[in-house]
Amino acid sequence: MLRSLLPTLQYDPKASSPAMTSAGKRAVDLASPSAAEPIKRHRTHLSPVEKDLQYEEEGADQLQAAAAGASSAREDDDSTGLRLLGLLLQCAECVAMDNLDDAGQLLPEIAELSSPFGSSAQRVGAYFADALSARIISSYLGIYSPFSPLCKTLHQKLLNALQIFNSVTPLIKFSHFTANQAIQQALDGADHVHIIDLDIMQGLQWPGLFHILASKSRKVKSFRITGFGSSAELLNSTGQRLAEFATALNIPFEFQQIEGKIGNIKDLNQLNVKAGETIVVHWMHHCLYDVSGSDLGASRILTLLRPKLITIVEQDLSHGGSFLGRFVEALHYYSALFDALGDGLEAESVERHTVEQQLFGCEIRNIVAVGGPKRTGEVKVERWEDELVRGGFRPVSLAGNPAAQANLLLGMFPWQGYTLVEEGGCLKLGWKDLPLLTASAWQPCE
Template identity: 50%
Template sequence: MIKGGTFQLVHGIDLIPSHDQQWDYSNFEYQGISPKPSSDQTSCPNLEKNELSMWVEHVTKQLIEDNIPETSTNASLQSDSTMAYGDDESRPRKAPRRSCTAEQQQLEQADQCSNGGSKELSSLNDHGLSLITLLFECAVAISLDNLGEAHRMLLELTQLCSPYASSCAERVVTYFSKAMASRVINSWLGICSPLINQKQVHCAFHVFNNVSPFVKFAHFTSNQAILEAFHRRDRVHIIDLDIMQGLQWPALFHILATRIDGPPHVRMTGMGASMEVLAETGKQLSNFAKRLGLSFEFHPVPEKFGYMDLSVLQVRQGEALAVHWLQHSLYDATGPDWRTMKLLQGLAPRVITLVEQDLALGGSFLDRFVNSLHYYSAMFDSLGAFLPTDDQSRHKVEHSLLYREINNILAIGGPARSGDDKFRQWRSELARNGFLQVPMSGNAMAQAQLILNMFPPAHGYGLVQGDGSCLRLGWKDTSLFTASVWTSSQASSSSSSSR
């Protein structure tokens, strides 16, 4: 239902507010953003298809066929599901060698990739295609521990590309080059200690929420599932595994406070790396709940979920428990996956809301490189189609969020570097460990679609209901985020017996 420019879906309360307002963190009111299409058509031209990802796919296939036929990355170019990965031993036998006519050869390869001289690919920017080909060759050299050759290529790349370029390809190559340079340095020196400025990351995440539907998609689909799980419950407990600024919770609080059968007592456990940030988040959420007349407790826990003891979470009998996890590649928010799974099993929550990037972090370096390049090409394309080249919000998201994720995957990520094996896909692991998937409701689907309606259809965002139980949000032909809802078998049995 639409009334006065405001979407109304549940209990007559505005779950997605009107478009002409924005977040005001000072009073912590959740308000929606109405993105306006960019008038700058030079930011990333020719976007009838996912152009940059198309370049990546064709160059990858050509290099695999010509130089590295035995690598497993050929299986990793799936855009509509979680990408496949090989193990650390699925490595190429040799690196492609560059000669004095390397740029000519790159352009010849690009022509070969174009399916017999396709007009579509021959019209692409030669400079961008040359950069991507050189970046691939550098990745192959790194995968073979040919660090001297990789260093030489990286020096060449740093002179050829800029994060402020009008070309999406050049911006992507810039950040991948920086991440790979960090990887080379770490390999030489044997160190790997990323420093995270939490406030800067959270500020950039806030900007990302304003200019893209991905964060809103995660927040509102999760809120809807939690709201339904809390139906007629008078004591509820939410555990947010990486709460950041808590941007999604005021919308849920507003609905709970105006519930027809009366508001519940809400207890929230917020987890994160910085006690200072957690304390500020708790203060803002408490003030907002107080203004709504909602009974509320907040417990900050400056620790990773996977390292915690069950007793620290203080689960109380009679509470409806929800666990929320918005995954990202910025940093490891939860610790070892196997310990995280064990703790979830011990908690037996009524509902788990999980939003995953459709990007696996395991496998060899070359696997991670190919998959992440395909994934972030689509992310950069989506920003370039909407925001002008010199837009500060766009640069902030690319530099402070996307680059940090790329760096974490390439320079830091991987089982051999972190010491912990990561699940390729949490959805499959939850199913294997006794959790039951809950189909997304019609309300969740409707809200996700309303979020996309805030962005002009020409921008290329798409929503797909996968397997009848989850929702996927993507750009053009690439699935980027998947939201799913789960419940423990114990909670499901308890719910059935109480009816």
Template identity: 50%
Template sequence: MRAGLEVVQGALELIQPHEQWDYNNTIGGYATTATTQSSTMNGFSDYGSKLPMNSERPNELSEWVEHVTKTLIEDLPESNPEESLQTHANVPTYGSVSPQMSETRPRKMARGNWSNEVQFGEQGNKGLNLIGLLFECAVAISVDNLGEAHRMVLELTQMASPYAPSCGERVVAYFAKAMASRVINSWLGFCSPLTNHKLIHGAFQVFNNISPFVKFAHFTSNQAILEAFQHRDKVHIVDLDIMQGLQWPALFHILATRMEGPPHVRMTGMGTSMELLVETGKQLSNFAKRLGMSFEFHPVVKKLGDISDLSMLQIRRGDTLAIHWLQHSLYDATGTDWKTMRLLLELNPRIITLVEQDISHGGSFLDRFVGSLHYYSAIFDSLGAFLPNDDNHRHRVEHSLIHREINNVLAVGGPGRSGDDKFKVWRSELGRNGFLQVPMSSNSLAQAQLILNMFPSTHGYRLAQVDGTLRLGWKETALYSASAWTCRVLR
């Protein structure tokens, strides 16, 4: 009983506003400086809460979550000192939190009363009820009360639609699907999801066309790699998850027109489908040929953390090595984190470009649930500000990409999922393992600002430069971070 109640107390402590931005010193509506303050949940940093006077309101789901949080805290029953010492009985539960508590559980919070103090309108009040039920379901899953979680999942799937006008309701619908998968996986004891890479790659290309996030990752990393390759005649790029190689034509074009002449470029593209890797290699080879640039492509159907022999990557002495990793939550692209780190150290690259989603894959289920709820509410809100509800491109991205990411963060692994083998923040781990950060240059910042200029500033995209890292966010939520690293001693 105590364990179940402690989990719920932990959930209350986790429900904090997501990472926020400091908008001091803005240029053209985009923040260019920020001060890192104390750390908050899930390894996120707190950028303060100051917003410009003309700042947009937070997205609707953030408002709902904050209101539900306030209500949960105010609804805590008065504690009995003796009970508090023995069983933490002063902590409320979200439904039946464990089989052992079925006869003695405290009352639920009445979801219907959550909108008494603040009126959000019909859609907003429905959203409050949905968020409350979603939190109850998450806590039930976290303590393995699968029967109660299953009941709430069925209720959620009937109440929320992925095609709703409300961004918040769409988020809840996809979270409900992921949590349904989590319940099934927990009953079965394992999860081995199939991955349709062609479907994912197609949706990823659509995402690149309708949002700045992918372009931000590509252009900021290209600039860092270009600077590392300056005056180098033989260069080698290892892309840890190359997909369709959308990033590289732009870099090839710049390399081909260098004043000192183009280098010989070798590229190792890693992925899980040889067919797709070969097709990507052909496309890149044809593009390089049109530019008159010497180019070799080497496909590797392996994850970096699964490689036992570095010769598979065909690293040649004398080549300047760059490693690029656009981290995402679609699937595990690199294998076990500590093995991946070991290989990165052995490769001894001149530059590592890393673009991370500001969301944790490690830690407890509740930890991942709360962080991902804030994160994906901002992603959905950004798409909703740019595209109408019935837009086919928006549906394709939400269903084929974002839904899969949510499912991967919450559902994969069942009861065997552990945070021990997943780093919360790769930037911190690189620094702890002997890599030195290379500050993203002013040219990288300029590239990112040019990308954001393609979208009206009223849409809410924000750019910040923090301790040498470039960070892109939506309204008050940080979403993507781009950083560059090098080995302490280059061989």
């Protein structure tokens, strides 16, 4: 577990390896023959009672040997993890200092210690090593363009990975359930609904909202979704699937697709907003690619649009500050994600490898190799809550029904490492002690 080693690491850039502090811990060699081993008689000469005692004694010996082996394996894993962690940090520091030759010389040993099919620590190391390698090359070339999933094949692989991720962890479901609960409360009494999804992908969130609205005694008279995305073909297929869901539930539905990004919209007329509509904007932030385009443009459109509600789900991961600071924060974050995934899926799981390679690997590469989805020289928004407040919005608490639904969702998953915390009206879903996703809702000030 690489993340468990991070707080104990005292990194010295002049040292060849990191140092680990221990708080009163002492290694115990369970296999050490500290006492003379008693002579064992053959079982054929033992009484039944003596045979039982002999079996117990040998069983204890086997358990002791197994414990010694496990202890040795853990010590080896910790030693490898510490060495790998130290090398990653040294390499990142060299990159931060623009010492690219020294950074490149560290990569072979990092590659030797890491593997996308090994322990969680080795897997994390493999993807960060790949991202560091790409960063070194881009630094030599002076290219820092953000990634964008324009290729249909790559986009489809990403969507497949997201579907698997959605089935094995509560993270995506948390974002969908929590936002939908806040939205359905905001739509109470609305006749004409217009949802604007700033990165709709496959639209997995919206059938759940369809079911909520269909169960109400007062039915909506019209329901429109405007979906932003990078591919007209994929947007079209998403719209068709959503239309089929809506038809099955007798919801009058219309889908409008916009190939592009909200920050590049110059005129509100492009959103085809109609009089009398209750408008809701949903925004899922992630590190896979640039969703919004110009942050300042996105902020301007939201301020002009003044929807009844804005729901935002974002990763608890900063994209600002120094490269080394972002690198260390990302290392903490993805170590927790890899641990969480490993808690539910075996190391050799095909599903686990797909999610790690197609999803986590792409995010890590975009953060480290590019510097984040927005590192294009344009002024970017560091804290969207501050920007929304400046734009005339105030937070809406999710501590009520959305929090209750999120708790029920976590109860559907067997492992116990996920935590849910309400903080200032926001909901934070984390793994152990580290927040992973934050959900918030915003409405215009009166």
